[in-house]
Amino acid sequence: MQEGKPYNVVIIGGGPAGLTAAIYTGRALLSTLLLEKAVPGGQLNETDFIENFPGFEEKTSAPELMQQMRKQAERLGTEILLDEVTGIEPTSHNYRIKGTREEFETRSVIIATGSRPREISADGVGRLKxxxxxxxxxxxxxxxxxxxxxxxxxxDSGLTEALFLTKFVESVGIIVRHQRSDPHALRASPILKKRVQEHPKITFLWNKVVDKVVGEKRLTGVLLKDLTTGEVEEVKVDGLFINIGHLPETDFLQGTLNLDEHGYIITDDRLRTNLPGVFAAGDARIVTSRYAQAIIAAGDGAIAAIEAEKYLS
Ligand SMILES: Cc1cc2nc3c(=O)[nH]c(=O)nc-3n(C[C@H](O)[C@H](O)[C@H](O)COP(=O)(O)OP(=O)(O)OC[C@H]3O[C@@H](n4cnc5c(N)ncnc54)[C@H](O)[C@@H]3O)c2cc1C
Incomplete structure (x- = not known):
């Protein structure tokens, strides 16, 4: 707990970016506080397995991986507190980090608040995520x-993902809320549209939206509603992939940091924001958000920590 002296680093967010940053600042012997509003681990707590994080021959439990990252950060000296950060305020020499319960003073800040996929609100979608x-x-x-x-x-990204998925699956049905005759039904580049339309594994379900997903322990089907007739029909499938964009967790930074039009934090290639000593890492950052992968967020966390160390020395 803070006793008079400011922390060297406050990290906001305990996903792969924030915890990796904490491992690095801990090993650099910088006093570090990590603030997490939910459960340390970030988005990977929401999935069972991860198979593309290096170091594991077999697929591994994603929440367990994040537990290990948390323990590693704590062993190296990072203090982790559960609180939501609501603002960052420059003081004469440092920054004041405002939580919902307490305030903290720090010489530098690493923002690693991530993003969340834009969700659809159909019945059952949350339960079967x-x-x-x-x-x-x-x-x-x-x-x-x-x-x-x-x-x-x-x-563009939805159709790119559909093409990617054809490598694995037997068939992909793309649900489109517009009529086939609508020239703007597919909002993607002409070459991508052509590839998707000609692909033997891909079909389109025009003028439809997801009404409900069904299944007890796993998804077994999707109820689709026709937007003209209102008719609902069940399509038996094993998976529903949703790709309608992400939302960065940066509302509390509006007016403090430079954000792009979607709310992603703008940095230079050393992950410095417009405020000296304030760095951003992971999916909340403009470039990294394009990839939305744990290994890339973790790499960002390492860069931000090394840059924070340079800034402080
Ligand atoms: C279902 C699912 C499956 C995935 N599977 C894979 C996979 O197999 N492989 C892969 O590489 N990637 C996968 N990803 C993507 C990966 O999880 C993300 O790219 C990665 O977690 C981003 O890390 P991050 O640290 O930037 O942000 P996050 O993981 O989003 O962590 C940010 C943390 O900050 C906290 N936070 C936000 N705002 C505040 C605040 N104001 N105050 C305090 N704390 C705050 C959040 O609660 C969260 O814990 C998956 C994502 C999802 C949703």
Whole structure:
């Protein structure tokens, strides 16, 4: 706990970026506080397994991986407190970090608050997330080998993910809320549209939205509603991939840091924000958010910590 002296570093967010930053600042012997508003571990707490994080021959439990990262950060000296940060305020020499319960003074800050996939509100989607409902084709496509799936998302990234998924699955049905005749139904580049339209594994379900997902322990089907007739029909599938964008967790930084039009934190290539001594890492940052992968967020965390150390010395 803080006793008079400011921390060297306060890290906001306990996902792969924040915990990796903590491992590095701890090993640099910098007094470090990490503030996490929910459960340390971040988005990976929401999935069962991870198979593309180096160092594990077999797929490994994602929450267990994050537990290990947390223990490693704590062993190296980081103090972890559960609180939501609501603001950062420059003081004469340092920064005041405002939590909902306490305030902390620090010489430098690493923001690693991540992002969350934009969700759809259909019945059952939350309950079956990670159990057939996925927001990440790169992460989960491999688990759907030979399966039938549906996909929501007809923009560039949705269609790119649909093509990627054809490597694994038997078929992909892309759900589009517009009529086939609508020239803006697919909001993607012409070449991508052509590839998707000509792909033998891909079909389109026009003028439909997801009404409900069904299944007890895992998803077994999706109820689709026709937007003209209102009719609902069940399609039996093993997976539903949703790709309608992400939302950065940066509302509390509006007016303090430079953010892009979607709210992602703008940094230079040394992860410095517009405020001296304030760094950003992971999915909340403009460049990293394009990839939304744990290993990349962790790499960002390491860079931000090394830069914070340079700033402080
Ligand atoms: C279902 C799912 C499966 C995935 N599978 C894989 C996979 O297989 N492989 C892979 O590489 N990637 C996977 N990802 C993506 C990966 O989880 C993210 O890219 C990665 O977690 C980003 O790390 P981060 O530290 O930047 O942010 P996050 O993991 O989002 O962590 C940010 C943390 O900050 C906290 N926070 C936010 N705001 C505040 C605040 N104001 N105050 C305090 N704390 C705050 C949040 O509670 C959160 O714990 C998956 C994601 C999801 C959702």
């Amino acid at each position: 990670g159990k057939g409902v996925s927001y990440c084709a790169t992460c989960d496509g491999y688990f759907f080998q030979g399966k039938k799936i549906l996909e929501v998302g007809a923009g």
